[in-house]
Amino acid sequence: MKIQHQGISTQVCPCGYYNHPEKECVCGAGVVQKYLNRVSGPLLDRIDIHLEVTPVPFSELTAERTAEQSSDVRSRVMGARKIQEERYADSKGIYCNAQMSSKLLRSVCKISPEGVQLLKTAMERLGLSARAYDRILKVSRTIADLAASNEILNEHLAEAIQYRSLDREGWAG
Numbered sequence: 001m002k003i004q005h006q007g008i009s010t011q012v013c014p015c016g017y018y019n020h021p022e023k024e025c026v027c028g029a030g031v032v033q034k035y036l037n038r039v040s041g042p043l044l045d046r047i048d049i050h051l052e053v054t055p056v057p058f059s060e061l062t063a064e065r066t067a068e069q070s071s072d073v074r075s076r077v078m079g080a081r082k083i084q085e086e087r088y089a090d091s092k093g094i095y096c097n098a099q100m101s102s103k104l105l106r107s108v109c110k111i112s113p114e115g116v117q118l119l120k121t122a123m124e125r126l127g128l129s130a131r132a133y134d135r136i137l138k139v140s141r142t143i144a145d146l147a148a149s150n151e152i153l154n155e156h157l158a159e160a161i162q163y164r165s166l167d168r169e170g171w172a173g
């Protein structure tokens, strides 16, 4: 398993096989947690998206793919960027969701009462830390922008919640 940060990825254990689908991690008990603790805290606070990535078998890499065209993804990203540019037109020095302050976040990332409940339940069940809360709101705003949705819907929140795997209590513990 690896942690990715803006294209940079790192192993989460010394042998590199933690959570590998076929190979056995040979790191002793507590080693993974200790290793992970080195990247946790202040560093994790700055990372919006934690995604668990397990190795893909060669057979799957070479299989026929029906993946989305890059050009389609590009136009969706451009659209989201445009929405964000307009949103922050009056906020000096801010061009995208990633840059918004926590004060701005409160006004920009409004969610429905059901959304609040969903987030509350997720935080309790997954044992998410307080720092995850703002990150989830911010990322869900971007997911909504990518879907050209004015409102942050529950499905956007749910997707953003999945991207905080390293904030979960007991992860690798």
Ligand SMILES: [Zn+2]
Pocket: 013, 014, 015, 016, 017, 018, 025, 026, 027
């Ligand atoms: Zn290992």
